[in-house]
Amino acid sequence: MASRVGTAVDSRNRRLFFVVEPTMKAAMDDLEETMRFDPEDGLANLDEHLNRLSQAAEQRGFKFDRHAARNELQAATFGKRRPAVARLLLSPTGAMAIEVTAAD
Numbered sequence: 001m002a003s004r005v006g007t008a009v010d011s012r013n014r015r016l017f018f019v020v021e022p023t024m025k026a027a028m029d030d031l032e033e034t035m036r037f038d039p040e041d042g043l044a045n046l047d048e049h050l051n052r053l054s055q056a057a058e059q060r061g062f063k064f065d066r067h068a069a070r071n072e073l074q075a076a077t078f079g080k081r082r083p084a085v086a087r088l089l090l091s092p093t094g095a096m097a098i099e100v101t102a103a104d
Contacts (some may be wrong), residue, residue: 012055030089031056036103037077044050047071055092076100 033053036044043049050066057064073086076098083103089097 001051007062012034025088028067030091031062032087034085034087035093037086037100039083041079043073043077043086047065048071053088062090062092064090069096072096072098 020039026037031053033049035049038044050069053069054064054066056062069090073088077084077086077100080100084100085103087099088096089098089102
């Protein structure tokens with residue numbers, strides 16, 4: 001089954017990006033990675049964040065597409081002109097949800 005990319009707006013008018021994949025029958029906790037975004041420098045330490053997420057996914061038997069995660073994060077922060085925080089949630093099936101909020 002092919003992945004689909006979607007967007008949504010939450011109650012605080014923040015744009016959310018997500019990848020839709022089939023869900024598992026058994027519930028498992030998602031993995032979470034939070035990273036800082038700067039309009040001049042992009043996502044701070046992106047490779048380190050993706051490495052950590054990849055290792056955690058492998059240890060827990062989660063599917064993880066590093067290339068897709070990088071693309072989705074870059075798409076979610078594209079055109080941002082202010083510092084922000086990007087939060088990526090990874091489900092056991094490899095489905096991703098990305099939330100980008102203004103940095104405090």
